[in-house]
Amino acid sequence: MATLHVPNLVCVQQFCSFCEDVEDARRKCVQCRERKHSYWDDLVGSILSYLCEPRPWVKVIVAIAHNAKSFDLQFILNRAVLLKWQPELIMKGMNIMCMKMEHLVFSR
Numbered sequence: 001m002a003t004l005h006v007p008n009l010v011c012v013q014q015f016c017s018f019c020e021d022v023e024d025a026r027r028k029c030v031q032c033r034e035r036k037h038s039y040w041d042d043l044v045g046s047i048l049s050y051l052c053e054p055r056p057w058v059k060v061i062v063a064i065a066h067n068a069k070s071f072d073l074q075f076i077l078n079r080a081v082l083l084k085w086q087p088e089l090i091m092k093g094m095n096i097m098c099m100k101m102e103h104l105v106f107s108r
C-alpha cells in the first residue's frame with residue numbers, strides 16, 4: 001500500500017538586499033515588508049501564489065527548503081506539472097537537488 005505524504009504547514013522567512021543583515025525577521029523591511037509568512041490551507045497553491053506576487057525589484061527568487069530533496073520539492077513539482085509549467089530539474093538519484101521554473105529556483 002502506497003503512502004501519500006500531505007503537507008500541513010508552510011512557514012516562510014524571507015530576505016532581500018535591504019534586510020539580509022537584519023536578524024529579527026519580525027521587523028518589516030522597507031522593500032519586502034512582512035518577512036515571515038505561514039500557510040495552513042492549500043499550502044502549495046498559497047506558497048506559489050506568494051512567490052509569484054509582483055516584485056519589480058527581483059529578477060530571481062531563490063527558495064531554500066530544509067527537506068527539499070526528499071519531500072518538499074515533490075509537492076511543488078506536482079503542482080508545476082498540473083499548471084503546465086516546465087521545470088528544469090537537477091537530480092541526484094531519485095532526489096531533486098534543484099528545480100528552476102519561471103523566475104523561481106528551489107533548492108535544498
Ligand SMILES: [Zn+2]
Nearest residue numbers: 016019029032
Ligand atoms: Zn527585505
